[in-house]
Amino acid sequence: MKIKRLLIANRGEIAVRIISTAREMKIETVVVRNANEPDAMYVSLADIVFDNTEDPEEIPVFLNIGRLIEIAIETKCDAVHPGYGFLAENAYFAQKCIENKIIFIGPSPDAIYKMGNKTIARELAMKQGIPMATGSRGNIGNEEEAAAAAELIGYPVIIKAASGGGGRGMRIVRKPEELEKMFLIASKEAEKAFNDPSVFIEKYIENPKHIEFQILGDTKGNIVHLGERECSIQRKHQKLLEEAPSSALDDNLRELMGSMAVRMARAVGYYSAGTVEFLLDSDRNFYFMEMNTRIQVEHPVTEMITGIDLIEQQIRVASGEALAFRQKDVRIKGWSIECRINAEDVQAGFAPDPGKIEKLVLPSDPYVRTDTGVRAGSAIVSSYDSMIAKLIITGTDRKDAIRKCKLALDKVWIKGVKTTLPFFRMLVRNPVFIDGTFTTAFIEKQLDKYYLNSEYEEMLAAWLATRLFVDENLRRDSISIDYENGKEMSPWLLNKRINQF
Amino acid sequence: MNDEKPEIKKLYALSSENRRFTFSLPLKNTIRIGKRSYAVTLKSDEKFGTYILLKNRKYPVEVVRSRQNRYEILFNDISYTFTIETPFSLKRLKVLRSYSGKAESEVIKAPMPGKIIDVLVREGAAVLRGEPLLILEAMKMQNEIQSPVNGHITRVMAKSGTNVMKDDVLIEIKVG
Numbered sequence: 300m301k302i303k304r305l306l307i308a309n310r311g312e313i314a315v316r317i318i319s320t321a322r323e324m325k326i327e328t329v330v331v332r333n334a335n336e337p338d339a340m341y342v343s344l345a346d347i348v349f350d351n352t353e354d355p356e357e358i359p360v361f362l363n364i365g366r367l368i369e370i371a372i373e374t375k376c377d378a379v380h381p382g383y384g385f386l387a388e389n390a391y392f393a394q395k396c397i398e399n400k401i402i403f404i405g406p407s408p409d410a411i412y413k414m415g416n417k418t419i420a421r422e423l424a425m426k427q428g429i430p431m432a433t434g435s436r437g438n439i440g441n442e443e444e445a446a447a448a449a450e451l452i453g454y455p456v457i458i459k460a461a462s463g464g465g466g467r468g469m470r471i472v473r474k475p476e477e478l479e480k481m482f483l484i485a486s487k488e489a490e491k492a493f494n495d496p497s498v499f500i501e502k503y504i505e506n507p508k509h510i511e512f513q514i515l516g517d518t519k520g521n522i523v524h525l526g527e528r529e530c531s532i533q534r535k536h537q538k539l540l541e542e543a544p545s546s547a548l549d550d551n552l553r554e555l556m557g558s559m560a561v562r563m564a565r566a567v568g569y570y571s572a573g574t575v576e577f578l579l580d581s582d583r584n585f586y587f588m589e590m591n592t593r594i595q596v597e598h599p600v601t602e603m604i605t606g607i608d609l610i611e612q613q614i615r616v617a618s619g620e621a622l623a624f625r626q627k628d629v630r631i632k633g634w635s636i637e638c639r640i641n642a643e644d645v646q647a648g649f650a651p652d653p654g655k656i657e658k659l660v661l662p663s664d665p666y667v668r669t670d671t672g673v674r675a676g677s678a679i680v681s682s683y684d685s686m687i688a689k690l691i692i693t694g695t696d697r698k699d700a701i702r703k704c705k706l707a708l709d710k711v712w713i714k715g716v717k718t719t720l721p722f723f724r725m726l727v728r729n730p731v732f733i734d735g736t737f738t739t740a741f742i743e744k745q746l747d748k749y750y751l752n753s754e755y756e757e758m759l760a761a762w763l764a765t766r767l768f769v770d771e772n773l774r775r776d777s778i779s780i781d782y783e784n785g786k787e788m789s790p791w792l793l794n795k796r797i798n799q800f
Numbered sequence: 801m802n803d804e805k806p807e808i809k810k811l812y813a814l815s816s817e818n819r820r821f822t823f824s825l826p827l828k829n830t831i832r833i834g835k836r837s838y839a840v841t842l843k844s845d846e847k848f849g850t851y852i853l854l855k856n857r858k859y860p861v862e863v864v865r866s867r868q869n870r871y872e873i874l875f876n877d878i879s880y881t882f883t884i885e886t887p888f889s890l891k892r893l894k895v896l897r898s899y900s901g902k903a904e905s906e907v908i909k910a911p912m913p914g915k916i917i918d919v920l921v922r923e924g925a926a927v928l929r930g931e932p933l934l935i936l937e938a939m940k941m942q943n944e945i946q947s948p949v950n951g952h953i954t955r956v957m958a959k960s961g962t963n964v965m966k967d968d969v970l971i972e973i974k975v976g
Contacts, residue, residue, distance in 0.1 A: 647911040681939055750877075759852060761823075761882055763873050764882040765882075768811065
C-alpha cells in the first residue's frame with residue numbers, strides 16, 4: 300500500500316531528516332508540536348502540525364502510545380515513523396499501530412520484542428551459532444545470584460539491563476566487593492529507564508572496538524547488510540563519533556561478520572532497517588552484543604558510502620515493496636565520518652549544557668552533510684538530548700576524510716552553549732585516532748585532555764580579560780557594567796566597548 | 801590609550817591553573833606569537849556575534865562572568881578564568897598564599913541541574929583523584945561526579961534523592 304501521509308512520532312534532527320525524504324517521495328508529513336519546544340525547527344518544516352501544546356503531558360507525548368495513536372487517527376495518517384529513541388523500539392507501540400490499521404515503519408512487533416529483550420536475544424544468537432561473550436543464564440534476581448554468576452564467569456564482568464540500550468543500566472565490575480553496589484545501581488537504573496529492573500551479567504571484553512552492521516530487509520524475506528560502522532569513540536557508553544567503513548576490518552572479516560549479522564536478522568524474520576552490534580577484541584574475535592531495531596543516529600555514514608537512503612528504504616519496505624537490490628549489488632565507496640556536535644561541556648566531563656543557541660553557522664562545502672534540528676535562536680532544552688547537529692564528512696579514504704573533517708570543524712560556529720567541537724578538534728589530531736587503533740576505552744583511558752586549545756588561544760583569552768579590566772577600571776571615563784544580570788554580555792554592550800578601544 | 805591612569809606599568813592575567821600572562825600598559829591591541837606581533841581586533845556582527853580577529857581568522861569569544869578582577873572568558877568554545885592583578889596586588893597575593901600554607905580546598909559544585917541519585921563518600925574519607933564522589937542524574941544520564949584531586953572530604957552537602965541547581969555546592973575536599 301502506498302503511504303500518503305506520515306506521522307513522525309519524534310522531534311529534533313531525525314524528524315527533520317524524515318521530513319526531507321518524505322518530501323522527495325511526495326508523502327505528506329505530520330508532526331507534533333509540544334510545549335517543551337513549540338518553535339522547534341521540525342515544526343516549521345512539516346506539511347501538517349498537530350498542536351499538542353495545550354496538553355498537560357503527564358507522559359511526554361513522544362512516549363504516550365495512546366495519544367500518538369489518537370493523533371495519527373485524527374490527522375488521517377496511514378503510517379507512523381518512530382525515528383530513534385522514545386517509542387522506536389517499543390513492541391507494544393508497533394502492535395497498537397497495526398491494530399489501528401496504521402503502518403508502523405519498522406520491523407514486526409515480534410522482532411522488536413525479541414531483540415529488545417537481551418536475554419531472549421542472547422538465546423537466539425546462541426542457537427544461531429553467533430559468537431558471544433560468556434554470560435549468565437537468563438536474568439539475575441538478587442545480589443547472591445549476581446555474585447555466583449560473576450564468580451562463574453570470572454571478573455571483570457558487565458551488568459546489563461535486560462531491556463536496555465544506549466548505555467543505560469550498564470555497570471562494569473572488576474572486583475567482587477564492588478558487585479553488590481553495582482548490581483543495585485544497575486537494577487535501579489534499569490527500572491527507572493526501562494520499567495524493568497531485570498539485569499544479566501556478561502564477561503566484560505577489555506578494550507574492544509565497537510563494530511556494527513547495518514541491516515536492511517523486506518517483507519519478502521530478502522535481507523542484506525550495508526557494511527559496518529565503527530563507533531568506538533564513546534564516553535559513558537554514548538557514541539560521539541562514528542565512521543564507515545572501519546579500519547579494523549578486511550574483506551574477509553567484513554564478509555564473515557556481515558553474514559552473521561544477516562543470520563541474526565533472519566532468525567527473527569527481520570524487515571526494515573536494523574543494526575547488529577558486535578564487540579571486536581584485539582585478536583579479531585567478535586562477539587554479538589545486541590540488535591537495534593530502529594534507524595540509528597549514525598545511519599548517515601552508511602548512506603554516504605553506499606548511496607542508499609535508509610529512510611526511503613524503510614518507507615518502501617513498510618509499503619510492501621521488495622528490496623530493489625541484493626547483497627552483490629551493495630558497493631562501498633569512500634569513507635565517511637560523523638561528529639556529534641552536542642551541547643556539552645567537555646571541560647566538565649561532557650556534562651550537558653542546555654541553553655539558547657544564539658548563533659549557528661554550519662559549513663556548506665560539498666564534502667559535508669549536516670543533519671540538524673536546530674537553527675540560530677533555537678533552544679537545547681533539558682527535557683531532551685543535547686544534540687545540536689551531526690557533521691557528516693565524506694572523503695575518498697580515511698586520511699582524506701580526516702583531513703576534510705579538520706577543515707569542516709573549524710567552519711562550525713556556535714554561540715550560546717558550550718559544545719563538543721573542542722573535543723573533535725583535538726581528536727582529529729590525535730595519533731591514536733589517526734592510525735585507527737583506538738578502542739571503546741580510548742576517551743576514558745588514553746586521553747588526559749578532552750579538548751584542543753593552543754597556548755596562544757589562552758593568551759588571547761588573557762588579553763581579552765585584561766582588555767576588559769583596563770576598560771572598566773583604569774580609564775577615567777570607564778563605564779561600569781553589571782554582568783551579574785546575565786550569563787552573557789549582550790552584543791551591544793561589547794559593541795560599545797569596541798568603539799572605545 | 802593615554803587616558804589610562806599612568807602609575808601602573810604592567811598587568812598580570814593569572815589563570816585558574818596559575819599560568820601568568822604579562823601585559824604592559826598602556827595595553828596594545830597586538831599580541832606576540834613567537835617572534836612576531838599580530839594585530840588583535842575585537843568585533844561583533846549579526847551573523848557571528850562577538851569575535852576576535854587574528855591573522856584573518858575569527859575566534860568566537862564571550863564574557864561568561866565577571867566580578868571585580870575575575871573574568872570567565874569563553875574563547876573558541878573553551879572557558880578560561882583569569883584574575884587580573886597589578887604588580888602590587890600580585891605581591892600581596894603571594895604573601896597571602898605563603899601564610900595560608902598548602903591546605904587548599906576544592907569545592908565540588910553541581911555541573912548541571914539534576915537529582916542526586918547516590919552519595920558515595922562520607923565526611924573524613926580519603927579520596928583519590930578520579931574516584932567517584934556521587935551520582936547526579938541529569939538529561940537522561942547518570943553522571944558520576946569524580947574527585948578532581950587527592951584529599952580528604954571535609955563537608956558533604958549533597959543528599960541522596962534531592963534536586964540540585966547548577967553550581968550548588970555538593971562536597972568540599974581538603975587537598976593533600
